[in-house]
Amino acid sequence: MNFDPRYSGRNFTSVGTRPIRPDGVDKVTGRARYGADFNMAGQLVGRVLRSPHAHATIRKIDTSKAEKLPGVKAVITAADLPDLTDGDAAMYDILDNCMARTKALYDGHAVAAVAAVDARTARQALKLIVVDYEVLPHVTDVDEAMKHHAPLINDAIFTEGLEEKPVKPSNVTKRSQFGHGDVHQGFGHADFVVERSFKTEQTHQGYIEPHACVASVSSDGTADLWVCTQGHFVYRQHCAQLLGMEASKLRVTSSEIGGGFGGKTHVWAEPVALALSRKAGRPVKLVMTRDEVFRASGPTSATSIDIRIGARKDGTITAAEATLRYSCGPYAGSWAEIGAMTAFACYKLDNVKTVGYEVLVNRPKTAAYRAPSAPMAAFAVESAVDELAKEIGMDPVEFRIRNAAQEGTRSSYGPVYGPIGIGPTLEAARSHPHMKAPLGPNQGRGMACGFWFNFGGQTCTDLNIGMDGSVSLAVGTVDVGGSRASLSLVAAEELGIAYEHVKAIVADTSSLGYNDMTDGSRGTFSSSMATISAARNAIKILRERAAQMWDISVDDVVWEKGHAVARGEKHGNLGKLSLKEIAAASGKTGGPIAGHSELVADGAGVSFATHICDIEVDPETGATRVIRYTVVQDAGKAVHPTYVEGQYQGGAAQGIGWALNEEYIYGKDGRLQNPGFLDYRIPVCSDLPMIDTQILEIPNPNHPYGVRGVGETSIVPPLAAIANAVSNAAGVRMTHIPMSPPRILAAIEAERGG
Amino acid sequence: MAGIAVSATINGDSVEYLCQPDETLLDVLRDRLGLTGAKEGCGTGDCGACSVILDNRLVCSCLVLGAEAEGRRVETVEGMAHGDKLHPLQQKFLEHAALQCGICTPGFLIAAKDLLAKNPDPTEEEIRFGLAGNLCRCTGYDKIVRAVQDAATVMKGA
Ligand code: FES
Ligand code: FES
Numbered sequence: 081m082n083f084d085p086r087y088s089g090r091n092f093t094s095v096g097t098r099p100i101r102p103d104g105v106d107k108v109t110g111r112a113r114y115g116a117d118f119n120m121a122g123q124l125v126g127r128v129l130r131s132p133h134a135h136a137t138i139r140k141i142d143t144s145k146a147e148k149l150p151g152v153k154a155v156i157t158a159a160d161l162p163d164l165t166d167g168d169a170a171m172y173d174i175l176d177n178c179m180a181r182t183k184a185l186y187d188g189h190a191v192a193a194v195a196a197v198d199a200r201t202a203r204q205a206l207k208l209i210v211v212d213y214e215v216l217p218h219v220t221d222v223d224e225a226m227k228h229h230a231p232l233i234n235d236a237i238f239t240e241g242l243e244e245k246p247v248k249p250s251n252v253t254k255r256s257q258f259g260h261g262d263v264h265q266g267f268g269h270a271d272f273v274v275e276r277s278f279k280t281e282q283t284h285q286g287y288i289e290p291h292a293c294v295a296s297v298s299s300d301g302t303a304d305l306w307v308c309t310q311g312h313f314v315y316r317q318h319c320a321q322l323l324g325m326e327a328s329k330l331r332v333t334s335s336e337i338g339g340g341f342g343g344k345t346h347v348w349a350e351p352v353a354l355a356l357s358r359k360a361g362r363p364v365k366l367v368m369t370r371d372e373v374f375r376a377s378g379p380t381s382a383t384s385i386d387i388r389i390g391a392r393k394d395g396t397i398t399a400a401e402a403t404l405r406y407s408c409g410p411y412a413g414s415w416a417e418i419g420a421m422t423a424f425a426c427y428k429l430d431n432v433k434t435v436g437y438e439v440l441v442n443r444p445k446t447a448a449y450r451a452p453s454a455p456m457a458a459f460a461v462e463s464a465v466d467e468l469a470k471e472i473g474m475d476p477v478e479f480r481i482r483n484a485a486q487e488g489t490r491s492s493y494g495p496v497y498g499p500i501g502i503g504p505t506l507e508a509a510r511s512h513p514h515m516k517a518p519l520g521p522n523q524g525r526g527m528a529c530g531f532w533f534n535f536g537g538q539t540c541t542d543l544n545i546g547m548d549g550s551v552s553l554a555v556g557t558v559d560v561g562g563s564r565a566s567l568s569l570v571a572a573e574e575l576g577i578a579y580e581h582v583k584a585i586v587a588d589t590s591s592l593g594y595n596d597m598t599d600g601s602r603g604t605f606s607s608s609m610a611t612i613s614a615a616r617n618a619i620k621i622l623r624e625r626a627a628q629m630w631d632i633s634v635d636d637v638v639w640e641k642g643h644a645v646a647r648g649e650k651h652g653n654l655g656k657l658s659l660k661e662i663a664a665a666s667g668k669t670g671g672p673i674a675g676h677s678e679l680v681a682d683g684a685g686v687s688f689a690t691h692i693c694d695i696e697v698d699p700e701t702g703a704t705r706v707i708r709y710t711v712v713q714d715a716g717k718a719v720h721p722t723y724v725e726g727q728y729q730g731g732a733a734q735g736i737g738w739a740l741n742e743e744y745i746y747g748k749d750g751r752l753q754n755p756g757f758l759d760y761r762i763p764v765c766s767d768l769p770m771i772d773t774q775i776l777e778i779p780n781p782n783h784p785y786g787v788r789g790v791g792e793t794s795i796v797p798p799l800a801a802i803a804n805a806v807s808n809a810a811g812v813r814m815t816h817i818p819m820s821p822p823r824i825l826a827a828i829e830a831e832r833g834g
Numbered sequence: 835m836a837g838i839a840v841s842a843t844i845n846g847d848s849v850e851y852l853c854q855p856d857e858t859l860l861d862v863l864r865d866r867l868g869l870t871g872a873k874e875g876c877g878t879g880d881c882g883a884c885s886v887i888l889d890n891r892l893v894c895s896c897l898v899l900g901a902e903a904e905g906r907r908v909e910t911v912e913g914m915a916h917g918d919k920l921h922p923l924q925q926k927f928l929e930h931a932a933l934q935c936g937i938c939t940p941g942f943l944i945a946a947k948d949l950l951a952k953n954p955d956p957t958e959e960e961i962r963f964g965l966a967g968n969l970c971r972c973t974g975y976d977k978i979v980r981a982v983q984d985a986a987t988v989m990k991g992a
Binding site: 098100101103104105107108109110111112113114116117200285286287288289290336337338339340341367369370560561562722723725726727729730732733734756757758762763764765766768770771 | 854856864869870871872873874875876877878880881883910911912914915920924927928929930931933934935936937938939940943958959961962963965966967968969970971972973974975976977978979
């Protein structure tokens with residue numbers, strides 16, 4: 081039977097309730113095991129030596145002294161991780177990022193690693209490694225890196241996507257362009273035009289759990305890796321490829337994960353730990369320090385964006401244009417391209433053009449961070465949209481409603497939308513009580529919209545029915561924030577049994593077929609689709625078994641509310657058989673009952689949100705306080721509404737940190753000056769108010785229950801919403817994120833002085 | 835190197851261990867005693883994931899030496915429940931979904947326990963400032979604050 085993923089309306093019993101998650105008790109009692117909580121007998125401690133230079137040629141590495149230190153069992157450099165990538169440029173970059181080859185490309189770039197009997201010996205060994213660097217000129221700013229005289233980070237890079245092939249290498253790896261219509265003509269019809277430039281600084285995902293793994297390579301060539309990751313199947317592929325192993329010989333178990341937000345979708349320390357273990361012949365545990373997490377993992381792009389939008393007096397946008405420059409770290413990426421796709425996705429535009437430039441800088445390799453690239457583009461666009469509304473004299477919400485994309489709109493990045501939630505979130509925001517809450521002195525209100533694509537992807541799920549009627553659900557998408565609860569709800573819903581009888585686990589790479597990462601807000605969307613499909617396959621077998629028990633044709637058996645029911649007059653006296661009864665008899669009717677599903681989840685369904693916030697600005701110090709915050713977002717269908725709210729609130733809080741405080745600060749020497757939570761300050765409890773949420777449910781037509789991904793969109797609007805609020809409170813347009821007190825004060829003073 | 839012999843009371847049990855002079859209490863708990871409930875998020879006293887109560891005082895165990903626990907009482911998240919009966923804070927954290935990834939949860943539970951011991955009826959603001967030493971990157975704190983408020987109500991009634 082082919083699985084039909086299309087939405088069909090239904091009354092839900094389990095889905096939409098708020099039970100306690102299956103992994104909850106372990107997490108409140110300290111029993112849950114995260115990346116660093118696992119140990120193996122005889123394990124060594126791994127540590128990584130990192131470049132103190134932003135850009136340097138590595139002339140020579142002398143490890144001989146470190147090797148002789150008692151207790152040191154292995155020392156590795158790039159020579160121990162030879163290039164096996166066979167022309168695969170993206171994999172080569174991953175390899176080079178794990179262990180620098182000829183050049184160190186940023187402060188924190190790994191150059192060597194040791195495995196020793198304890199942490200102290202490992203630390204001592206690092207000090208005994210002598211690296212001969214030739215320091216090169218560096219560049220960390222995205223605009224500086226684009227200039228002609230900027231230090232070249234990779235002289236083999238020639239800008240792709242230009243009409244003429246360039247003759248000189250450049251730090252710009254690619255130009256991309258999206259849009260339709262004729263912006264030149266569009267601006268000709270505009271009565272008002274707003275044109276502005278914006279900048280955003282680099283931020284880190286800031287997960288509280290540092291990267292951690294235990295690697296164990298056996299002499300027979302098999303290996304085990306225990307690791308905190310958003311995608312253990314992808315880690316297996318990458319590690320196996322980089323180490324020249326067969327993927328099937330590497331078993332990867334994903335631990336509980338202490339936050340990822342995109343930052344745990346990339347291998348960093350894992351290939352190093354495996355290489356150390358291979359060389360030492362013993363298990364190796366490698367845990368990053370917080371300093372290493374900041375210097376060598378994450379972060380997001382720093383950006384520089386120009387926006388131009390024109391509108392008629394009646395409030396119709398006639399043309400919109402954006403140029404977006406995103407830093408990628410020292411390796412090619414597609415970050416500006418994503419920014420260019422998302423920038424104007426909320427609007428219905430006849431004439432739109434966006435151009436993205438990917439820019440190399442001497443900073444860590446950019447990693448995905450929750451709706452990667454979208455928040456910065458939204459900041460620039462939504463700030464300009466607000467300003468334009470003001471110039472026209474329209475309410476910013478009305479102006480957006482007037483121009484909002486609808487079902488059938490051709491999006492600025494190409495596809496035509498199905499049913500979407502931008503209009504409804506705006507209308508809900510308009511009538512939200514927050515809009516009428518009184519504002520005090522020095523307080524301003526701001527709002528903004530956000531868009532994210534959402535991903536689907538390859539997914540594999542097993543659903544096993546025990547003889548006692550309990551159901552165990554094995555999924556391959558890592559649970560980053562409660563998805564085991566959501567997926568148990570979905571299995572319970574489909575089978576018609578109680579939530580308590582289902583237990584979902586995340587299976588390792590040897591127990592289940594391949595699964596893509598938990599990224600792109602795909603975890604619950606795609607695994608719930610696979611769970612529904614697996615449950616339907618199990619129901620088919622349950623019906624067959626019931627038919628056998630009754631000795632009637634399976635065509636006369638239907639599945640209703642957790643029971644097989646005989647259909648038709650002639651079976652009127654047969655009654656019902658519960659799942660439990662069928663399971664109990666399974667030993668005599670053909671053995672264990674299970675349902676499997678392997679699919680590519682398509683049609684993840686785009687997602688939109690509108691945020692409203694009130695900010696108070698102290699005009700004397702530039703300090704800010706978040707007074708009220710409201711998130712309105714479309715979830716398609718909220719499987720476990722409490723966790724959906726949690727995603728909305730968490731994304732908003734990260735956005736607030738990004739907007740007001742968080743930034744990578746580099747010194748003139750190209751070194752990161754704030755690699756710790758003291759100086760890279762993420763929001764704490766006393767910085768925030770309660771975060772109000774409103775969940776809209778506009779069913780996704782491509783999912784049986786209408787589910788859309790919910791994890792990422794919530795970080796897209798905050799930068800802009802807060803910038804609009806601060807601008808309204810301070811009476812000056814803010815164009816540089818984060819809006820730290822000195823920046824706000826400088827803007828206020830410039831306005832007063834000018 | 836010879837270790838330092840330490841006797842301490844951990845979650846009510848007398849415990850003896852050897853540790854090096856540069857080992858933190860967090861290292862001892864996690865690596866020597868197998869109590870991995872306290873987490874290391876930073877190692878510098880900035881995240882609170884390693885929070886424990888040392889003789890009625892909330893501390894970051896990453897900033898305390900293992901040797902300093904000599905003769906003292908240490909309470910960790912592993913000691914909060916009584917048998918299979920969860921502490922009201924643990925129960926309310928579950929009911930309110932005050933955890934997403936859960937890595938910060940042991941630290942928040944210990945910090946909240948300490949807060950409620952000193953102030954059984956805190957205002958929202960007192961909770962927010964009382965827990966400001968603990969970082970959570972997932973939740974935005976909303977559900978954590980509500981869970982603590984709810985637990986305080988339950989504990990007052992008990
Ligand atoms: S690990 Fe102790 S405060 Fe962060
Ligand atoms: S729940 Fe993840 S850090 Fe708090």
